[in-house]
Amino acid sequence: MGRQPADKAKPKHRKGLWSPEEDNKLRNYILKHGYGCWSSVPIKAGLQRNGKSCRLRWINYLRPGLKRGMFSKQEEEKILTLHHMLGNKWSQIAQHLPGRTDNEIKNHWHSYLKKKVAKAEEIQSQNNKQMQYASSSSDTFDSTSSSSQKPAMPISDHCSSLQNYNFIKEANQSSLPKLLFAEWLSLDQANSGIPANSGDDPFVFGIGSFDQYSDFHEAAMHGVSEGGSYGGQFDNGLTTPNAAAASEVFNAQFKMANQMAGNGVIHFPSFSMNNDEMYM
DNA sequence: AAAGCGCGCAACCGCGAACGG
């Protein structure tokens, strides 16, 4: 069904880097006609590429509104947190970073952030070892002082966001709600009526959005949610004191989300666009 | 000066999901 006859020669598609002429052809065509079906774009645009290649070129390079250049510290922090929350869901992560593509984020992760995280984890494990050694070799531990539980070795400033990353990671590993933040994102989307792929960043919450925080905080405190979806996770061997711990984790995550959003409000370009859609 | 090496980025590949006939 629909299979091309074997004797019909397949069109020879160009591969490799795009030339400026090809870029122009593709850009002009899409800006003029939009793209209905990617497989027909190269034919109509007069390109010897396959649709897949055209789509990729448009999304990663030609699409208007793309941010080029270095990632800001804020963007990196956002990636770190989202990566921990979502895993290698680069397209989802990219939705929270306007002007950045999933490919760009993925590359940045593999070439830089991954190593940064590994380094920070190494430092942290060294600290943990030192702490273990210190606590086992000394009985003068002051249990009333919370600061005494901090790592003896100072961690350099550039690790601050990674400390948060690791903190959340540990919390998650200890059966605290892994979906906490992601759930909150979807809650936020649901509450605000923003479709998941709208290109609007759920991190955008002004002062008025604190209701969602308090609802969520409530859920974190009591281990329940409207849909009961947190029950299983909070019930996972956790009792009331751990609800407070969960709350602490949530607070940290919320604080971090705030940090990522600056003072709570992010301004985005006025055009509405994401990886998948272009409104013309 | 040139060879070797590592890094960053762009692009390709393969797979699964969604969709339509």
Next chain:
DNA sequence: TCCGTTCGCGGTTGCGCGCTT
């Protein structure tokens, strides 16, 4: 319901550039 096509995503590869030796 099946099957082919298209699309989107994540992993991987390969090229080019800059730095080091």
